[in-house]
Amino acid sequence: MTGFFKRLPEAVVRVGIVFLLFITTVSFARWMIPASLKNGREHRTATVKRETAKAIHYAGADACTECHKEINAVKTEGYHRNLSCETCHGAAKNHAEDPDVKAVTDKVREACTRCHMYDPSRPTGFPQINPVVHNPRKQCVECHKPHSPKPPHVPQECQACHGQIARTKEVSPHVDLPCTTCHTVDVRHKVSPREVRAQIPSDRSFCAKCHSADSPMKETQKVDFKTHGEKYLCWQCHYPHMPELHTYGTTTLR
Amino acid sequence: MHTAAHAMLFLLPQTTGYIFPNEAEMPWSLLIVVYPYLTGLVAGAFILASLVKVFNVKELQPVYRLSLLTALAFLLIAPLPLLLHLGHPERSYEIFLTPNLTSAMAMFGFVYAWYLMVVLLLEIWFTYRRELIVWSQGERTVMKVVYRVLSLFSVDTSEESAAFDRKAIKVITIVGIPSAFLLHGYVGFIFGSVKANPWWSSVLMPIVFLFSAIVSGIALVTFLYMVLTTLRRERINMACLDKMASFLFYAVILDFSLEFLDFIHRLYESEESIKILSELVMNRLFFSLGVIQVLLGMFVPLGIMVLIRVLRLDEELRKLLYFVAVILIQLGIFATRWNVVIGGQMFSKSFRGLMEYKAKIGGMDGFLMTLVLLVLPFIVLTVLIKVLPPWDRPESVAR
Amino acid sequence: MERRRFVKKSLTLLAEAGVLGGMVAAANKSARAEPKGYDASKHYYGMGIQIDKCIGCGKCVEACKEENNVPRDVAHFRTWVERYVIEQDGGVVVERVDPGSSGSHEPIPNENTVRTFFVPKLCNQCDNPPCVQVCPVGATFKTEDGVILVDADRCIGCRYCIQACPYGARYLNPLTDTADKCTFCYHRITKGLLPACVEVCPTQARIFGDIDSPASPLARFRRMNKLHVLKPSLNTEPKVQYADLDGEVR
Numbered sequence A: 001m002t003g004f005f006k007r008l009p010e011a012v013v014r015v016g017i018v019f020l021l022f023i024t025t026v027s028f029a030r031w032m033i034p035a036s037l038k039n040g041r042e043h044r045t046a047t048v049k050r051e052t053a054k055a056i057h058y059a060g061a062d063a064c065t066e067c068h069k070e071i072n073a074v075k076t077e078g079y080h081r082n083l084s085c086e087t088c089h090g091a092a093k094n095h096a097e098d099p100d101v102k103a104v105t106d107k108v109r110e111a112c113t114r115c116h117m118y119d120p121s122r123p124t125g126f127p128q129i130n131p132v133v134h135n136p137r138k139q140c141v142e143c144h145k146p147h148s149p150k151p152p153h154v155p156q157e158c159q160a161c162h163g164q165i166a167r168t169k170e171v172s173p174h175v176d177l178p179c180t181t182c183h184t185v186d187v188r189h190k191v192s193p194r195e196v197r198a199q200i201p202s203d204r205s206f207c208a209k210c211h212s213a214d215s216p217m218k219e220t221q222k223v224d225f226k227t228h229g230e231k232y233l234c235w236q237c238h239y240p241h242m243p244e245l246h247t248y249g250t251t252t253l254r
Numbered sequence B: 001m002h003t004a005a006h007a008m009l010f011l012l013p014q015t016t017g018y019i020f021p022n023e024a025e026m027p028w029s030l031l032i033v034v035y036p037y038l039t040g041l042v043a044g045a046f047i048l049a050s051l052v053k054v055f056n057v058k059e060l061q062p063v064y065r066l067s068l069l070t071a072l073a074f075l076l077i078a079p080l081p082l083l084l085h086l087g088h089p090e091r092s093y094e095i096f097l098t099p100n101l102t103s104a105m106a107m108f109g110f111v112y113a114w115y116l117m118v119v120l121l122l123e124i125w126f127t128y129r130r131e132l133i134v135w136s137q138g139e140r141t142v143m144k145v146v147y148r149v150l151s152l153f154s155v156d157t158s159e160e161s162a163a164f165d166r167k168a169i170k171v172i173t174i175v176g177i178p179s180a181f182l183l184h185g186y187v188g189f190i191f192g193s194v195k196a197n198p199w200w201s202s203v204l205m206p207i208v209f210l211f212s213a214i215v216s217g218i219a220l221v222t223f224l225y226m227v228l229t230t231l232r233r234e235r236i237n238m239a240c241l242d243k244m245a246s247f248l249f250y251a252v253i254l255d256f257s258l259e260f261l262d263f264i265h266r267l268y269e270s271e272e273s274i275k276i277l278s279e280l281v282m283n284r285l286f287f288s289l290g291v292i293q294v295l296l297g298m299f300v301p302l303g304i305m306v307l308i309r310v311l312r313l314d315e316e317l318r319k320l321l322y323f324v325a326v327i328l329i330q331l332g333i334f335a336t337r338w339n340v341v342i343g344g345q346m347f348s349k350s351f352r353g354l355m356e357y358k359a360k361i362g363g364m365d366g367f368l369m370t371l372v373l374l375v376l377p378f379i380v381l382t383v384l385i386k387v388l389p390p391w392d393r394p395e396s397v398a399r
Numbered sequence C: 001m002e003r004r005r006f007v008k009k010s011l012t013l014l015a016e017a018g019v020l021g022g023m024v025a026a027a028n029k030s031a032r033a034e035p036k037g038y039d040a041s042k043h044y045y046g047m048g049i050q051i052d053k054c055i056g057c058g059k060c061v062e063a064c065k066e067e068n069n070v071p072r073d074v075a076h077f078r079t080w081v082e083r084y085v086i087e088q089d090g091g092v093v094v095e096r097v098d099p100g101s102s103g104s105h106e107p108i109p110n111e112n113t114v115r116t117f118f119v120p121k122l123c124n125q126c127d128n129p130p131c132v133q134v135c136p137v138g139a140t141f142k143t144e145d146g147v148i149l150v151d152a153d154r155c156i157g158c159r160y161c162i163q164a165c166p167y168g169a170r171y172l173n174p175l176t177d178t179a180d181k182c183t184f185c186y187h188r189i190t191k192g193l194l195p196a197c198v199e200v201c202p203t204q205a206r207i208f209g210d211i212d213s214p215a216s217p218l219a220r221f222r223r224m225n226k227l228h229v230l231k232p233s234l235n236t237e238p239k240v241q242y243a244d245l246d247g248e249v250r
Helices: A002-007 A010-032 A040-052 A061-067 A069-077 A085-089 A093-097 A109-116 A163-170 A205-211 B003-011 B031-053 B058-077 B079-085 B104-138 B141-150 B159-192 B205-231 B238-269 B274-284 B286-311 B315-341 B367-387 C002-031 C059-068 C130-134 C160-164 C196-200 C218-224
Strands: C045-050 C079-087 C092-096 C113-122 C140-142 C148-150 C171-173 C178-180 C206-210 C240-243
Touching: A010 B104, A010 B159, A040 C148, A061 A069, A061 A085, A061 A093, A085 C196, B031 B058, B031 B079, B031 B104, B031 B159, B031 B205, B031 B238, B031 B315, B031 B367, B058 B104, B058 B205, B058 B238, B058 B367, B079 B367, B104 B141, B104 B159, B159 B205, B205 B238, B205 B315, B238 B274, B238 B286, B238 B315, B274 B286, B286 B315, C045 C113, C045 C218, C059 C079, C059 C196, C130 C140, C130 C160, C148 C178, C196 C206, C206 C218, C218 C240
Parallel strands: C045 C240
Antiparallel strands: C045 C206, C079 C092, C079 C113, C140 C148, C171 C178
16 A cells, blocks of 8 residues: 555646545534535525515405405495405505504505506406596596496496497497497496407398498498498408498507 | 716717617617726637647747736726726626626626636746745845745745646646636627527527637737737747737637638528528628728738738748737627627617617727727736736846 | 244344434424425426506516515515506506506606506516525425525525526525525415415416416416416426517516
């Protein structure tokens, strides 16, 4: 054994000693370091602990109904039934824990126009108004109770939610046609608009009632239904709410 | 550390199109441009040294030790920009203690340590061992102790030990070449493996990084050799200089070919990201990529070296032109790193927007700090040269 | 004689083992990090987003910032909403919805617009997360219940995860200099509450629940809709799924 070491070049011995020292130091250091610094699982556990201990600012809708039963009962009957209380009233965990701390309640117009101002990117049928012309000098809450926001007088039916469509139709040749001319709609649509939908006509023959060459209607434009765009539904090309426009360029005018 | 300065950073940049909101703040700054630049020089300088020992390119013998010392000087400073850039540099030991084995960045720490200790330091030690013993006998007090320690208290100056040293160096260099490839190729992989970023994500990235590293390393050693030899009032060995320039020439051609291949490949495949990347190159990187990286950094030096060969210019003219060429190459390679790091962050991952990088003058990741970081390795190199002179000293044992 | 000693020894050993085992069990119990009564192994969370319901009010963004102390500036978001406007000629304009400024700015859509809609975005809590893969110190990880968290005590602030996220969901928290992102309000969901963004959404455009449970709010969502995820070609396996997602969304 010692013979082997004696035969090793002196340089290798020197380097070997340095490496051994290095490895020893590193191993010793690793051994010395407490497990809490090294153990990945402990870190993750500690992180989960820290995360779950973070403060909560929003109490959640259930917390509100514990005390505010009557107003909640009102809300569940109205159009805002699916809104969480804190959507409008802001973070209320502090209030839920100590009722003397008041929750924030914003009654200015901006609180309502935030959602209900007309924005073409908003899904069609979502009730929207133009805040510039819709009672600009009044507060929204004067006519609409926030917990059950029924409009003060019976709205012109479809137009209340489908304002943009109605406004488009109003300057079109179809202005005299009530929505129900083409759309059959169950009265429950006003309560659950997404679940109960309005119907549209099922085929060309509907439009032919007014627009075919042998239609009794006097003031309508006539076209030969046998040759004009056969196989297609009329409204694939002609936007029914503004029929002179072809379908493109009507975006949000659904 | 990051508050107000960064607040200004993300308010100022001019954004066109749409960027994800969190992209307003650019995560990796100038410091991360400096880092691959420095490690590239390490790999390149080492490859140059290995040409002498493994491929027996005798003409390069005068720069062999200089290359090694250069590699060491830059390797020692290279971690500095990384540390400065971290949000918590005091926790950086975690990379070695609990590395995430799937992380290229973590594994690279070990590659770096391996290269430093097992390759570079070992090779330098074997190269200088006998001289260190001789020098320790010639010096007094402080330097004597320094040399004794550096030689690891070795005393054998026999011919057998010298022969063993030479063999050891050869073995280490043979191991060292793939290690050097791994060192800078890995940095390329750190970028190339990020699938979220189409400017970085490329199989060629490690290869391109490596070859541009070789280019910059050879250029740097050429530059240093010319400057230092002139400062020492010695004659520049033209055979050595011409040989370095020759290797540089081929390296630049290879590097350019690879980058050109990447470019053609992207254009031809015309993937989804091609639109925003084309906009990036034309609108944001035109100067740094088109003018500095390609034109000044590759075409002009290539042209210079072609001219030198074709016109068979005389020595003085060659020296001047080489000098100009290597400086341009350094600028070009720095611009290459800039275009990768900063360029990759100047377009949005939404593929619909471009940002601008507003470099700061002061601060941790400012222009001044970059200058300091680029100068520091030269200072370290000066110390190394003083302690371990790479030139033949009269009293050193002839090899 | 030996037998008695052997029995005595083995009994002592057993007793000691029992005590030790009890201590370990007790230690493990106190080491349980989740709130009492919460079993992470019984949940695997995901989110569903119904594009056609989002009205772009931005209340989710505000609630998230309030709940999680996210910096209130415009460069740090755990969740945000994008507006897409697709033109007749195929051009697409995207902008970030800024809740406070609605009313003071002209909507971009015009008569050349073909489609326009809002897209809420957040961390997708990927099942094959690139951010977890690249973190050098393992500071970001996936919990048993599928949420990707960041250990702010270990994060070194290298920002590699921010580079690796294809969705721009991560940012560097300027106060802690560590990486930060949406955690599905982990501190809420482990107590049976909903994430803040889901809580305040007025149209239920965001639905939260267990992905693999048939009795989850996501069950109908996943059955009745054609689901999409963002950047599917990157194979990150996001757990935030979109219904009615337009092909132009990146």
